[in-house]
Amino acid sequence: MISLVNIVKDYDGKQMGSRAVDGLNLEIAKGEFVALLGPSGCGKTTTLMMLAGLLKPTSGEIYFKDKLVNHVEPKDRNIGMVFQSYALYPHLTVRDNIAFPLRERKMAKKDAYERAHATSKILQIDHLLDRKPSQLSGGQQQRVAMARALSKDPEILLLDEPMSNLDSRLKLDVRDEIRKIQRKLGVTTIIVTHDQEEALAISDRVAILNGGKIQQYAPPSELFNHPSNLFVGSFLGNPPMNLIDGVVETRGEQQWIKTMLFELEIPQSRRLEEQHMGKEVKLGVRPHDLFITEQPTEAAIKLQIDLIEHLGNGQLIKLTDPAGQSDMMIRLLTDNEKQLKEHETLSVGIRPHKFHLFDMTDEGRNLLQFQ
Ligand SMILES: Nc1ncnc2c1ncn2[C@@H]1O[C@H](COP(=O)(O)OP(=O)(O)OP(=O)(O)O)[C@@H](O)[C@H]1O
Ligand SMILES: [Mg+2]
Structure with a gap:
């Protein structure tokens, strides 16, 4: 389980009253698929970056299981992350891109390649292992980024608008695929999106954010049928x-x-x-x-x-x-x-x-x- 307790984030130089994240509480169960949904600037990416350890909260605590992780380095958090821009290494093949986090961890090349192959099979990109990112479609690049995030067998997968570069048709396929893979592997997943249809379609629960605060955190149908306030309703x-x-x-x-x-x-x-x-x-x-x-x-x-x-x-x-x-x-x-x-x-x-x-x-x- 992941717990965010009273998380506040003020970026340096920010005035009081304009916080990026303002007293956020959230619990995510093991294996759960949760979306952070809200308008631009509501604090979604900031929250995700704090979960990844790339940003430190101004105050509040983050727990993975019962362990306080506020001061745990990103590399020690066992997290896979896919950013909005997939940021694949253009000079590396798909195989080397997927194996990259493993090689960084000093895994032997042969083992890293074996793992990359296995992960690429799950995502159905094993026929593309020798290509460079520039030789792939947007959807394929997206899957390589997912494979790279999954290759080190993370406990938590963080996705920041992973489908925003895809056309609407491909988006539907890719989101189904993400959900299927997530179910198969049982990896706790948090996705950030401002696309409500996407969030409602694939998540177990959705947290609706506005102004750095959670407005409602519930399963999709409950949010839709029983909005807790005017913001969520509208x-x-x-x-x-x-x-x-x-x-x-x-x-x-x-x-x-x-x-x-x-x-x-x-x-x-x-x-x-x-x-x-x-x-x-x-x-x-x-x-x-x-x-x-x-x-x-x-x-x-x-x-x-x-x-x-x-x-x-x-x-x-x-x-x-x-x-x-x-x-x-x-x-x-x-x-x-x-x-x-x-x-x-x-x-x-x-x-x-x-x-x-x-x-x-x-x-x-x-x-x-x-x-
Ligand atoms: N590095 C930064 N320095 C100062 N302020 C920042 C920084 N990054 C984000 N902010 C501010 O913090 C608030 C939350 O930003 P954040 O990036 O978390 O929003 P978001 O919900 O991910 O929005 P979007 O949907 O546009 O990606 C915004 O008001 C933003 O301007
Ligand atoms: Mg963002």
Whole structure:
């Protein structure tokens, strides 16, 4: 197990309040595949470099199993690392690139080559061992970098945006391959990415970072279905979640959310505590949790189609207020079956168990997340 405890990193010359990493706590189980996901500058690479020992935390502790490793040199941490730019040695063959960390450890050439061969077979690049990096495709170079990181049989594999140089099709293949190899070898792996689809697709758990702080650390489906705050809710999902200003209030036995355009009843099973009544909230609804109703009920929201985007496997409908009193724009995702026209007026419903309410007075905490 890896534990990061209260990690803070201030780069030299940085002012207080603009820390790269700000009190980060994270536990990663043996054999787990974890992604660090977040916008540019949120501290992902800095965290990875501290795990590798290439940077020292300003404060806090890093443990591998029960051992404090803050002062353990990178070469003694038994880590394999793949950086964004693969940094293969251009003058060395694939074989020598993969064997390089072993030769550095003074392993005999013959043994190092044998190990390089075995590792290259796992990654299906054993037919390329005599080539130089310039004679390889991007995907092949990426696999050589992986093979080099794996050749010394590391306990921990650290990957920093390893797929960012690949085209989108190859990315899919390579990420499946990384996951397969990781499962086969059982090596604890931490991948840094700003590609949410990639992170959600291959990880056991994802840590979402913003401003050097962890926003939520959970399995992909939980992050998506139960975002703990507004940042996570709005960061994950494509097309993004609709965020609508509202106020929660009690009317008789019922609780309601009132917005500029419509009112929505909160189901009994999702009732909020009384203390939240009267508070401003952001109502978060994912585009696929809105639906078009054929038989409009009283609760249905009347909206006008402003724009239709065809996405291939569905249609993204951008909806506005037909009365033109609010400049709200709401996205709805529907299938291809429906024949819709721009400027048409629709009746729209919100799936009652799918929306979120983010508290605007408490760092955007999701008031419904534990229900
Ligand atoms: N060597 C450095 N000296 C000073 N500040 C730095 C240094 N490296 C990074 N930073 C700052 O620390 C913060 C975190 O940087 P980091 O590289 O960890 O971000 P990241 O999440 O990996 O971003 P990206 O997705 O763009 O790679 C940023 O504000 C960055 O400007
Ligand atoms: Mg980075």
